[in-house]
Amino acid sequence: MTEVETLDAPQAAPELDEYPIVVEGLRNAFGDHVIHDNLSLKVRKGEILGVVGGSGTGKSVLMRSIIGLQQPDAGEITVLGHHIGASTDDEGRDMRSRWGVLFQGGALFSTLTVGENVEVPLKQFYPEIEDTLREEIARFKVRLAGLAEEAAYKYPSELSGGMKKRAGLARALALDPELLFLDEPTAGLDPIGAAAFDRLTRSLADNLGLTVFLITHDLDTLHAICDRVAVLADKQVIAVGTIPELLALDHPWIQEYFNGPRGRAALCAKDEFSMKNDAPVAQDGSAPREPFTNTQESGA
Ligand SMILES: Nc1ncnc2c1ncn2[C@@H]1O[C@H](COP(=O)(O)OP(=O)(O)O)[C@@H](O)[C@H]1O
Ligand SMILES: [Mg+2]
Numbered sequence: 001m002t003e004v005e006t007l008d009a010p011q012a013a014p015e016l017d018e019y020p021i022v023v024e025g026l027r028n029a030f031g032d033h034v035i036h037d038n039l040s041l042k043v044r045k046g047e048i049l050g051v052v053g054g055s056g057t058g059k060s061v062l063m064r065s066i067i068g069l070q071q072p073d074a075g076e077i078t079v080l081g082h083h084i085g086a087s088t089d090d091e092g093r094d095m096r097s098r099w100g101v102l103f104q105g106g107a108l109f110s111t112l113t114v115g116e117n118v119e120v121p122l123k124q125f126y127p128e129i130e131d132t133l134r135e136e137i138a139r140f141k142v143r144l145a146g147l148a149e150e151a152a153y154k155y156p157s158e159l160s161g162g163m164k165k166r167a168g169l170a171r172a173l174a175l176d177p178e179l180l181f182l183d184e185p186t187a188g189l190d191p192i193g194a195a196a197f198d199r200l201t202r203s204l205a206d207n208l209g210l211t212v213f214l215i216t217h218d219l220d221t222l223h224a225i226c227d228r229v230a231v232l233a234d235k236q237v238i239a240v241g242t243i244p245e246l247l248a249l250d251h252p253w254i255q256e257y258f259n260g261p262r263g264r265a266a267l268c269a270k271d272e273f274s275m276k277n278d279a280p281v282a283q284d285g286s287a288p289r290e291p292f293t294n295t296q297e298s299g300a
Pocket of ligand 2: 059060061104183
């Protein structure tokens, strides 16, 4: 029931349950450099929304605006029913515990082990949890992110690129978030590692009921796991829809991106992905995946 939405289309009144993220009329500028101008976007509950656009079009700035790290010049952002920026300190704190973020560079603390990295948000939001329980929760999140438990005791410098991403994901999952923000999670991974990460993302979204805001350049990722794709161009989200819906639009960037040689190759690869999707996640030095049934009982 997806429909391609353009900014010209009338916007329905936001149903907060249906749309955990609503951005309306967003404007961001750095000096004279206008990044977003009257940008609007609604993310549906439970979907993996891919966010694409040329380099420097403002994908990361959009994500930072949604999570309150970038104060917009204009516009309204509502996340899980709360206005971002207008919240009291307590509300803002509560909101930050309801989403997890994997930043573009991973942003792990290099002097902390993976487990200690995962413990950082737990300590911050639930200081009353005992050390042993907090360590156990951290190890659980490490396994949930598809790493062997031993990885909890390693430092980021001891990990491969794919394992670092998973460690960052474990930290993003620390507080059992409802929303997951991933900024270019497969950038820099080899194709096998990237496909494994994609399967992990899809599996987590399905099993934990997450809504995922996924910035990516990776056409394979878009085809394989995204329910819809939002296209950033000309300072706005020019369209949101499934890839076939976007392909029906006569926009040069969209056509070039999805219908160019790389886009068509990714489409072919999609069938292969679907066939492999039932198999366990391929691991880079990681353990077989746990069933997800106990996830919501992990505390925090
Ligand atoms: N803190 C900042 N100060 C000045 N310019 C910035 C800042 N953050 C981002 N920009 C600029 O905003 C534009 C969009 O950045 P970004 O959102 O990181 O792009 P991308 O779509 O590649 O993620 C870029 O031109 C970038 O240089
Ligand atoms: Mg970016």
